[in-house]
Amino acid sequence: MKKVLAFVLALVVTLSLAACSSGTAPTESAVQSSENAASVSTGTESSAPAASTTKGGHVFGYTCMDMTNPFHIAMRDAIKAAVEANGDKLIAIDGAMDQTKQNNAIDDLITQGIEALFLNPCDSKGVKPALEACKAANIPVINVDSGVADTDMIATFISSNNYQAGKLCGEEMVKLFPDGAKICIIENPLAESVVQRVKGLEDAIKGSKVEIVGRKSIATMDVVLSTAEDLLQAHPDISAFWGLNDDVSLTILGALQSAGVANKVKVFSVDGSPSAKKSIADKGLYATAAQSPVSIGTKAVECAYSILKGDKIEATYSIDTSLVTSENVAEAGTDSWK
Missing domain, CATH: 3.40.50.2300 (Response regulator)
Structure with a gap:
């Protein structure tokens, strides 16, 4: 009976690994966030620009290693809220702990016209082809939570310490x-x-x-x-x-x-x-x-808008844990x- 209870407990835990931070995933899923919200100032230290007057506004992409992970969901939601507060759009796709799948998803995001990518890679080294694709398309990559091996191919890295x-x-x-x-x-x-x-x-x-x-x-x-x-x-x-x-x-x-x-x-x-x-x-x-994850997501959006404005940002940002x-x-x- 105890064995059954333990198994049930394991199932009800949201299935994910890493890190947060950090992880693994049992399922394949994709989530798209495309609704636009009213223009609202984010109130950050380096404030984002006002809502774009261009029809459709800015388009951003987000992909993480495991979108069943509560940490990655919270980070995505923080990014989505900040982006939509400026009247812009976020397209979010689950990497599902499959780097090939994630690389293909990034290619798809590029095709959909994203102007910047928020990236939490499944594999720090295996994501390189996607980074090369972003570089070729002149799309800045804001690396969040878990780092990439090829740091010269990203605009900044924002993570917990x-x-x-x-x-x-x-x-x-x-x-x-x-x-x-x-x-x-x-x-x-x-x-x-x-x-x-x-x-x-x-x-x-x-x-x-x-x-x-x-x-x-x-x-x-x-x-x-x-x-x-x-x-x-x-x-x-x-x-x-x-x-x-x-x-x-x-x-x-x-x-x-x-x-x-x-x-x-x-x-x-x-x-x-x-x-x-x-x-x-x-x-x-x-x-x-x-x-x-909320602080990481908020900082990532701040950096993305700074990049679009042509402002300089730091190579890394480390957020303390407790x-x-x-x-x-x-x-x-x-x-x-x-």
Whole structure:
């Protein structure tokens, strides 16, 4: 019965990986946002231009690695709201964790006449053909959340401080287990945001008695539950488990509950989603390093309009993360993303 409950829990978790931040996807989907809204000032520090008087206004494209991921949905919605507030249009297409599919989608966006692209790549290296296509079409690329390998082909990179997010988790582990602990992690090396989180975690525990004894890489959400179970069976004496984002970590929690050891193993995560914060408040997850997809999306739109006006922007923008635990979850709030 417990096994069934854990499986159900895994299914109701919004299927995604990365990062947020960061991820994997179980389904193929595409969403298009094409409605225009009334002209409203965004009120940002480098304010966007007034609504275009040209019929149809500016057209922007957005594609992410996994549009079933709540983080990527929140980021898309923030971008959409800011773009439409200027009377312009956003076309959003899901990469569905398939870089070939995403590259084709970007080609389609170029054909539809986008003037700038908001890009969260499925594969930091595999996205290069799409970057080349954008360069050939003179379309600036605003890279968000997870970086591309060919940074000379983008206009700017805006992300959470993913290294900091992993480091915050690692520092809390060292503090929580002064006498040492064995931990397992589930990661995705194709997503640069996750790579940076893992690096931060590893650097934080270096020289301490906290040790990674088991790790597995995944690319789709449908294998998270079995992967967590396999790691737990191989390392039954672990004290903590780290998942690359909240959806993965909530599924890990389900596996621990099914095995009857949820009260013995602390689960750490990255994202700061409402569901994760609610779990922390209910003494499920132990901690999540919270990101702000809304801030990333808003900054991305600000940069896009600056580029269209010919203004200079920074090569990178890093947005700080913060650790949410039972001690501050009430202050962080459980109803929405930051």
